[in-house]
Amino acid sequence: MRNRAIRTFFRSKTGVLGACLVFLFLLAALLAPVLAPFDPEHQIDGKESQSPSSHHWLGTTPLGEDMASRILHGARTSLKVGVISVAISCLAGLFLGVIAGYRGGWVDTLIMRAIDILMAFPSILLAITIVSILGRSLHSIMIAVGVVGIPVFARQVRASVLAVRELEYVTASRALGAHASRIVLRHILPATMGPVIVLTSLRIATAILESAGLSFLGLGGEAILEWGTMLAENKDHYARLPHLVLAPGIAISLTVLAFNLFGDALRDALDPRLHR
Amino acid sequence: MVDAQAASGTSYILRRLLLLPVILGVVALSTFLISYSIPPRVRAVAALEKHISEARIQSIIRENGWDQPFLDQFLTYLHRALQGDLGRSVVNREPVASAIRRKFPATAELALVSLFIALLIGMCLGIASATRRNSWIDYSSALLALGGLSIPVFWLALIAQGLISEYVNIPLLGRGDPGTVRTGLYLLDSLLAGDLAAFGDCFQRLLVPATVLATVPMAIVTRITRASMLDVLGADYIRTARSKGLPRAAILLRHALKNAALPILTIAGLQLGYLLGGAVLTETIFDWNGLGSYVAQALLANDFAPVQGGVLVMATTFVLVNLSVDLLYARLDPRVKLG
Numbered sequence: 001m002r003n004r005a006i007r008t009f010f011r012s013k014t015g016v017l018g019a020c021l022v023f024l025f026l027l028a029a030l031l032a033p034v035l036a037p038f039d040p041e042h043q044i045d046g047k048e049s050q051s052p053s054s055h056h057w058l059g060t061t062p063l064g065e066d067m068a069s070r071i072l073h074g075a076r077t078s079l080k081v082g083v084i085s086v087a088i089s090c091l092a093g094l095f096l097g098v099i100a101g102y103r104g105g106w107v108d109t110l111i112m113r114a115i116d117i118l119m120a121f122p123s124i125l126l127a128i129t130i131v132s133i134l135g136r137s138l139h140s141i142m143i144a145v146g147v148v149g150i151p152v153f154a155r156q157v158r159a160s161v162l163a164v165r166e167l168e169y170v171t172a173s174r175a176l177g178a179h180a181s182r183i184v185l186r187h188i189l190p191a192t193m194g195p196v197i198v199l200t201s202l203r204i205a206t207a208i209l210e211s212a213g214l215s216f217l218g219l220g221g222e223a224i225l226e227w228g229t230m231l232a233e234n235k236d237h238y239a240r241l242p243h244l245v246l247a248p249g250i251a252i253s254l255t256v257l258a259f260n261l262f263g264d265a266l267r268d269a270l271d272p273r274l275h276r
Numbered sequence: 277m278v279d280a281q282a283a284s285g286t287s288y289i290l291r292r293l294l295l296l297p298v299i300l301g302v303v304a305l306s307t308f309l310i311s312y313s314i315p316p317r318v319r320a321v322a323a324l325e326k327h328i329s330e331a332r333i334q335s336i337i338r339e340n341g342w343d344q345p346f347l348d349q350f351l352t353y354l355h356r357a358l359q360g361d362l363g364r365s366v367v368n369r370e371p372v373a374s375a376i377r378r379k380f381p382a383t384a385e386l387a388l389v390s391l392f393i394a395l396l397i398g399m400c401l402g403i404a405s406a407t408r409r410n411s412w413i414d415y416s417s418a419l420l421a422l423g424g425l426s427i428p429v430f431w432l433a434l435i436a437q438g439l440i441s442e443y444v445n446i447p448l449l450g451r452g453d454p455g456t457v458r459t460g461l462y463l464l465d466s467l468l469a470g471d472l473a474a475f476g477d478c479f480q481r482l483l484v485p486a487t488v489l490a491t492v493p494m495a496i497v498t499r500i501t502r503a504s505m506l507d508v509l510g511a512d513y514i515r516t517a518r519s520k521g522l523p524r525a526a527i528l529l530r531h532a533l534k535n536a537a538l539p540i541l542t543i544a545g546l547q548l549g550y551l552l553g554g555a556v557l558t559e560t561i562f563d564w565n566g567l568g569s570y571v572a573q574a575l576l577a578n579d580f581a582p583v584q585g586g587v588l589v590m591a592t593t594f595v596l597v598n599l600s601v602d603l604l605y606a607r608l609d610p611r612v613k614l615g
Contacts, residue, residue: 122594125553205426212428213430217576249434260426
């Protein structure tokens, strides 16, 4: 089963491309301090912004900062935002989905109606509302994007739990007197893992996109090393210095594309029923 | 069997309608929390000039009821909102409700034109890729759809703006001037006034933001159309139609598309909700004087009444549009078991 999934994944060219891009992104994010040729916040000299050169691959900003180093460090921020916000969505979604699916009855109704209410907000407005309540910062953005993603996980997990709850091996375990927590941990959770892994990859893509949008609006606070913020900082210089706008945008697009391709291929490999 | 289905359909509709006030209540509560989370002192200072006396601060807090218990404040907020009073902007003292009335048509016009573009291109691409599966057109439309979902709309907006202002001579910022404003939908207003030059100007200004905003819904419509057409094209009645020797176009349009249309229309309705509620970024970049840019500007100025009011109205619209789409869907397709 596992070998077949791995084989299916590697047969997908787009999936392998996605995996390579995700790997490059992780490499950039984790090794940014080593790879970056300059300190991203060091203003090299008071001179005008420079065009891309062998010295500064992506040129420098009007403040004289090296753009390539800023993009590399931006990968760190995106990774942090992606991982933390998706961890919030995933853990909360797992918790709610398992309880709703396993307990059923009024607990299920209550949780699912709460999820319906959460889904009744357009995601960007919900995120804006949460950031306004918590105050403008990158942490607020992570929490907001995390909360926005909870319904997707909760619904998927609940569906997976419902699918295995009445299967014979689970009923047998229950008949043998196993404790509910043991049944959930040993039998129910493992069955939800496939879809959760797929969703995690696809949600990281959305989370990076959403948080870049929120930072672009200025909700992440000022002067943070984040791709959306860099776009906002440099957007007025587009006519003269297009590379300062192109670089962060391409970085966001490639990263989001990578996680989308990776997630799509994972879905095809892990869940043949969902094959498009 | 039929009765049971009808009953389950009715109970679904009933449940959705009963949930509506709860959802709107939560929407109101969360927007209320936006201003409640700001300490009264900060709000009092923001409401007036910078240097005011302590006594004045206290009196503003009392006047506005910001010293009252949470529930009292929330109920007052709800009561006022129901009467159409959404407070005033701190920056220009304009009542939020009248600003929203002025700006809502701008957002609606952008959303509707955007949805039209998304449906037009998305359906064409979806049909083309379903009928020519695994051809270059199938692959390129899949790539285009993937791009639409991966490229940040606000970046695309910046690039489009940069390129067009450099190479094409069309106005890009703002909505233009339709002459007399009647509906607030400038395309319609300029047509009603019979002013074709104004119509052309408003149309040119609308075209680029609407196309940029259309990328995400277009990607989704393309995927849904393709999947839905593939389902239908494999059905027996299509084979029958083919063996009867009907022309290809008739099969595609009269038989296949008609039956594949339901999921497409559903997704279009849901996307309209998103477009009405989520154009914050695109509106900001194109200086489009709608609800989205209103909220975004107020947010940065720490002007919370417009944020509250704007989010309240956009979220309510989103909820109502979604509900109508769902109910329409349940009505149009008796096979659908909703639950």
